[in-house]
Amino acid sequence: MLLLLVVLPVGGARAQSATADSLRQVVALHPRDTFGIKALVKLAAEVARNDPPRAKAYAIQGLRLAEALQTPVGRSGCYSLLTTHYSNAGMPDSALFYLDHLRLLAESMPTDRDSQINYYFTAGLFYKNRGEYDKALPYMLKALDQLEADKHRLARAGQLLNIGNTYNNLGNMRLAADYHLKALKEFEAQNNTRGQSFCLQSLGSDFLKLQQYKSSLYYFKQSLKLKQALNDERGLITTRIGMGNAYRQLREFEKAQQHLQQALQEARALNQTQDELKALYDLGLLQLDLQQRDKAKAIFLDGLPLARQRGDSLLSNKFSAQLAALQQDSIRELQLEKALTSSVTMARQAGDLESEADAYLKLAEWHAGKNQHEQAFGLLSRHYQLKDSMAGLQVLLQFKQLEEEYAQEKQAKEIMLLKKDQELTQAIIARQAARQKIISLVLAGLILLGFVLFKHYQTLTRTKRAMAIERVRNSIARDLHDDIGSALSSIHINSRLALQDPSRTQAHLQRIGESAAGMLESMSDIVWSINPENDTLEKMLVRMKEFAADILEPKNISYSFQLCEELGRIKLAVETRKNLYLIFKESINNAAKYSEGSSVVITIKLLNNCLHLCVRDNGKGFDFAAVRPGNGLLNMAERAHALRGQFQRQSAPGQGTEIVAALPLT
Amino acid sequence: MATKLLVYEDNELLRESLSGLISLNSRLQLLGAFSDVLSVKEEVLRYRPDLVIMDIEMPQMSGIEAVRKIRSFQAALPVLMLTVFDDNVHVFEAIRAGASGYLLKKHIASRLFDALDELMAGGAPMSPSIARMVISSMHKQGHGADYGLTSREKEILTELSRGNSYKLIAAQLGISLDTVRTHIKNIYEKLHVHSQTEAVSKAIQEKLV
Missing domain, CATH: 1.25.40 (Serine Threonine Protein Phosphatase 5, Tetratricopeptide repeat)
Structure with missing residues (x-):
C-alpha cells in the first residue's frame, strides 16, 4: 500500500x-x-x-x-x-x-x-x-522513477512537486519552476485543488527567491485562498510565512509582522517545529530590519536550541550565523568603549589636560547614548573638573602664546617681502587666465554647436540606414520568395506528375533534383550576400574564383582573372554585391553549358566610379538576331538595370561571346 | 572489401536519405546511423567502422566534441564532417579537434562518394574561408605559433585563401595535384596536433595535470 x-x-x-x-x-x-x-x-x-x-x-x-x-x-x-x-x-x-x-x-x-x-x-x-x-534529491528522483504514469498519477504529481521544492531549496530556480509547473498541470488535470494549492505555494516561494515579490505575493494569495477553502491548517502556516517574507521584502513591515506572528502561533498550536523555526527566523530578520537588535537577538536565541534539537543543520547554522553577526556588533561596541577609555589614560599620561577633558566628554556621550546615565554623569563631572583646573594654567599658557606670536611676527615680515614679488607675477598670470577663459568659452560653444549638428546628422543617417536595411530586407524576402518559392512549387508539381504519369517518372525526378540543387545554391548565395563580413570586393573575388573553378575545371575549360590593383579595398552595397555575383554566375554557367569553347577570360576593372565586369569566351558564338534570348540573358540585363547600370552582349558565329556589365558604385 | 561506415546526423530526413544513398553503393556498407553522439565511443568500439560521417551541429553534444572523443582512443579513423556552411568557425574547430575532412550538405547528393574516396585515399578538402581562418588564427596567436607549418604549406594556404583552386596552385607552384593534396593533408594533421599540445600546455598552466 x-x-x-x-x-x-x-x-x-x-x-x-x-x-x-x-x-x-x-x-x-x-x-x-x-x-x-x-x-x-x-x-x-x-x-x-x-x-x-x-x-x-x-x-x-x-x-x-x-x-x-x-x-x-x-x-x-x-x-x-x-x-x-x-x-x-x-x-x-x-x-x-x-x-x-x-x-x-x-x-x-x-x-x-x-x-x-x-x-x-x-x-x-x-x-x-x-x-x-542534495542528499534528499537522489532518493526523490528514484521514487519518481519507480512511480508508474497511469497507476500512480496523483503520487507522481506530488513527487514532481516535492522535487521542485528541493530544487528551490538548492537554489536552482530554473528546475524548481520547471517541476512546479509540471506538477501544477498534473493537479489541474486531475482537478485536485489541494495539490494546486501546494504548487501555487511553491511558485510563490520560487518567485520570492527570484526577488519578484509582487508576483510571489500573487501566488501566495492564490494558495492561501485554496488552503482556506480546504481548511488546511498546516498549509496555511507555510503560506503565511511566505507572505510575511514577501511583505518584509516590500518593506510593508506591519503586514509582515502580522502574518509571521500568526504563523508562529499556529505552528506552536499544531506542534509544527519546522514551521515554528522558520517563522521565528523570519521574525528575527524582521526585527533586524526594524533596527530592534535586542529583540532580534532574543528571537534568534529562542530558535537556536529548538533547531539543534530538531537536527536541522541548515536552520541551526542560520540561527547561529545571525547570533554571531549580532555578537560581532556588540564586540565592536566594546572595542569602541575600550578605545575611548584608553584615550583618557593616554591623555592623562601625556599630561595633556585639555585632551583628557575632551576624552572624558566623548566617553560620557558614548555612555549617554547607551542609556547608561549614571556613568555618563560621573564622566561629565570629571570633564568639568578638569576644565576648571585648567583655568589656573591659562595664565602661563598666555605667556607662552605671546612668545610664539612675537616669533611669528618676525617671520611674517620676511614673508611680506616675498609676497610682493609673488603678487606681480600673479597679476600677469591672472591676465593670462582671463584670456584662457574666453578662449575656452568660445571652444565650448563650438563643441556644443558641433554636437548639435552631429546629433542632427546622426538622426539623418540613422533614418537613411533604417530605410536601407528595410530595402535590403524587402529584396531578400523577394529573392527568397522568387527563387525558393518557385523551386519548391516546381518540386511539388513534378512530384505530383511523377506519381500520376509513371511513363515519365525519370524526367520528373530529374527536374525535382535540379530544382532542389538550384534551391541549395540560391540559399547559400543569399546567406552569403547578407553576411556583412563579405562586403568587400576582395571576399567577393575569392567566391567568384571558387565558383569558376567549380564549374569550369570539370569541363576542362581554362580561365583567368584579370583584375586591376585598386579593387581590393572597394566596399560593395548588399544589392550591388548580390547582382554582380549573380550576373557573373550566369555568364560562367552560359560559357560552360553553351559556348563549347576552351577558355574564358574574366576582367574586372574600375572606370569612372563604375565597376566593369567582362566575361569573354572563345567558343562557337551566337547570332543574337536569330537566337531568342533565354531567361539567363534577360535576367542579367535586368539585374544591371536594377542598379542603374548597363549591360551589353556581343557575339557572332565562330567568334565567341562577350558580356559586359557596368555597375555604378554609389 | 566494402568500406564500413557509421553515420551521425540529428535531422531524421537527412539521416534516412543519407543511409539510402550509401546503401546504393556496393562499395560501402552502412553499419549504423544515429541521431546523437552521446555514446559515440561505445558505438565506434562495437562496430569498428572504417570511416565515420558526422554532422557538426547537433543538440546535446556537437560533432566537434565527438571528434575530440574519437581521437582520444582512435588516432587514425577518418571522420568526415557534414556542414551547411564552410565559412563559420565550427569547421575550423572540427579540423583542430581532429576531423579528417568536411562536406557541404548542399553537395551531399553530387559529391558524397567522391569525398569518401578522397578521404580514404588520404586527401582532404580546404576552402578559401577555412584557409583564411587558419592564417588569421596564426596571426592572432602571435609569432612562433604557426602550428609548425612549412613555408610551402603557408604559401599554399595563402593561395587557397585567395580563391585559387588546387589545380591552379599546382600549376603555379610547378608541383603535382597530389603533392598539393598531401600538403593540405599535412596542414590538417599539424592543426590537430598543435591544438592537442595547446590543450595540454594550457592544462599544465592551469595546474590541471
Whole structure:
C-alpha cells in the first residue's frame, strides 16, 4: 500500500473526517487481521496532517498488529508514517530508527515495488526535512522513477512537486519552476485543488527567491485562498510565512509582522517545529530590519536550541550565523568603549589636560547614548573638573602664546617681502587666465554647436540606414520568395506528375533534383550576400574564383582573372554585391553549358566610379538576331538595370561571346 | 572489401536519405546511423567502422566534441564532417579537434562518394574561408605559433585563401595535384596536433595535470 498520501491527502477536510469514520469502523470490525492493519495505515495517513499524535498512535497500533500476525503487510506504510512523524516532531534519531527499518524491509522484498517507493520517498522527505537537500534529491528522483504514469498519477504529481521544492531549496530556480509547473498541470488535470494549492505555494516561494515579490505575493494569495477553502491548517502556516517574507521584502513591515506572528502561533498550536523555526527566523530578520537588535537577538536565541534539537543543520547554522553577526556588533561596541577609555589614560599620561577633558566628554556621550546615565554623569563631572583646573594654567599658557606670536611676527615680515614679488607675477598670470577663459568659452560653444549638428546628422543617417536595411530586407524576402518559392512549387508539381504519369517518372525526378540543387545554391548565395563580413570586393573575388573553378575545371575549360590593383579595398552595397555575383554566375554557367569553347577570360576593372565586369569566351558564338534570348540573358540585363547600370552582349558565329556589365558604385 | 561506415546526423530526413544513398553503393556498407553522439565511443568500439560521417551541429553534444572523443582512443579513423556552411568557425574547430575532412550538405547528393574516396585515399578538402581562418588564427596567436607549418604549406594556404583552386596552385607552384593534396593533408594533421599540445600546455598552466 502506498503512503504518499502522508504529504498529499486527497479531498477536503469534511470528506476526510467521513473517510476517517468509516475507516475506524473497519478497524473495529477487523481487530485481528490484515484488513485491520491496512485500515489503520490508511487512517493514520488520513489524520497525519491535522492530528499528528493520533496518526502516530494509529501507526504504532498497526505495526503491533502486523507483528502479532507475523505479516509484512502494512509494515512499510507504518514505518514510513512513523519516520515522517518523528522527523516532523523534531526527533531525528527516532525517525532514523524507523527509516532504517523501512530500508531493510525494502531490501528484503526487492520485487515489491510499493515498499521500494515507500522507502525512496520517505528517505527523500526525511533528508529534505533535515535540510540536507542534495542528499534528499537522489532518493526523490528514484521514487519518481519507480512511480508508474497511469497507476500512480496523483503520487507522481506530488513527487514532481516535492522535487521542485528541493530544487528551490538548492537554489536552482530554473528546475524548481520547471517541476512546479509540471506538477501544477498534473493537479489541474486531475482537478485536485489541494495539490494546486501546494504548487501555487511553491511558485510563490520560487518567485520570492527570484526577488519578484509582487508576483510571489500573487501566488501566495492564490494558495492561501485554496488552503482556506480546504481548511488546511498546516498549509496555511507555510503560506503565511511566505507572505510575511514577501511583505518584509516590500518593506510593508506591519503586514509582515502580522502574518509571521500568526504563523508562529499556529505552528506552536499544531506542534509544527519546522514551521515554528522558520517563522521565528523570519521574525528575527524582521526585527533586524526594524533596527530592534535586542529583540532580534532574543528571537534568534529562542530558535537556536529548538533547531539543534530538531537536527536541522541548515536552520541551526542560520540561527547561529545571525547570533554571531549580532555578537560581532556588540564586540565592536566594546572595542569602541575600550578605545575611548584608553584615550583618557593616554591623555592623562601625556599630561595633556585639555585632551583628557575632551576624552572624558566623548566617553560620557558614548555612555549617554547607551542609556547608561549614571556613568555618563560621573564622566561629565570629571570633564568639568578638569576644565576648571585648567583655568589656573591659562595664565602661563598666555605667556607662552605671546612668545610664539612675537616669533611669528618676525617671520611674517620676511614673508611680506616675498609676497610682493609673488603678487606681480600673479597679476600677469591672472591676465593670462582671463584670456584662457574666453578662449575656452568660445571652444565650448563650438563643441556644443558641433554636437548639435552631429546629433542632427546622426538622426539623418540613422533614418537613411533604417530605410536601407528595410530595402535590403524587402529584396531578400523577394529573392527568397522568387527563387525558393518557385523551386519548391516546381518540386511539388513534378512530384505530383511523377506519381500520376509513371511513363515519365525519370524526367520528373530529374527536374525535382535540379530544382532542389538550384534551391541549395540560391540559399547559400543569399546567406552569403547578407553576411556583412563579405562586403568587400576582395571576399567577393575569392567566391567568384571558387565558383569558376567549380564549374569550369570539370569541363576542362581554362580561365583567368584579370583584375586591376585598386579593387581590393572597394566596399560593395548588399544589392550591388548580390547582382554582380549573380550576373557573373550566369555568364560562367552560359560559357560552360553553351559556348563549347576552351577558355574564358574574366576582367574586372574600375572606370569612372563604375565597376566593369567582362566575361569573354572563345567558343562557337551566337547570332543574337536569330537566337531568342533565354531567361539567363534577360535576367542579367535586368539585374544591371536594377542598379542603374548597363549591360551589353556581343557575339557572332565562330567568334565567341562577350558580356559586359557596368555597375555604378554609389 | 566494402568500406564500413557509421553515420551521425540529428535531422531524421537527412539521416534516412543519407543511409539510402550509401546503401546504393556496393562499395560501402552502412553499419549504423544515429541521431546523437552521446555514446559515440561505445558505438565506434562495437562496430569498428572504417570511416565515420558526422554532422557538426547537433543538440546535446556537437560533432566537434565527438571528434575530440574519437581521437582520444582512435588516432587514425577518418571522420568526415557534414556542414551547411564552410565559412563559420565550427569547421575550423572540427579540423583542430581532429576531423579528417568536411562536406557541404548542399553537395551531399553530387559529391558524397567522391569525398569518401578522397578521404580514404588520404586527401582532404580546404576552402578559401577555412584557409583564411587558419592564417588569421596564426596571426592572432602571435609569432612562433604557426602550428609548425612549412613555408610551402603557408604559401599554399595563402593561395587557397585567395580563391585559387588546387589545380591552379599546382600549376603555379610547378608541383603535382597530389603533392598539393598531401600538403593540405599535412596542414590538417599539424592543426590537430598543435591544438592537442595547446590543450595540454594550457592544462599544465592551469595546474590541471
